[in-house]
Amino acid sequence: QVQLQESGPGLVKSSQTLSLTCTISGGSITTSYYAWSWIRQPPGKGLEWMGVIGYDGSTYYSPSLKSRTSISRNTSKNQFSLQLRSVTPEDAAEYYCAREVGHTQGRSTIYTMASWGKETQVAVSS
Secondary structure, eight states: OOEEEEEOOSEEETTSOEEEEEEEESSOTTOTTEEEEEEEEOTTSOOEEEEEEETTSOEEEOTTTTTTEEEEEETTTTEEEEEEOSOOGGGOEEEEEEEEEEEEETTEEEEEEEEEOOOEEEEEEO
16 A cells, blocks of 8 residues: 655745655555656645656646746655745645556546645745
């Protein structure tokens, strides 16, 4: 059973960079057709998908966050990380890491959420 454990600071100052790491157990970050995502939920709002890193290291980001977001991985530690630059109070949210699994349908591969880490509450001080 694949489990995800987030780590990182719960408080970041405005204009600084938020860094979170997700450690994977029970599975490998390089398993084919697995992808590893970051999602957040601001207070009173819905879930926002931020970006993903694939089993091959490829990355994709939400267009609204692309200019400030980087997702990377450390295969030797079986971890992937999020960096969100130039944070503002609007970036305060519960942050989640998650595993997506790809299912081939014809010529396409559809990814669906398979498991989630426990949320990390992040506050941003002005």
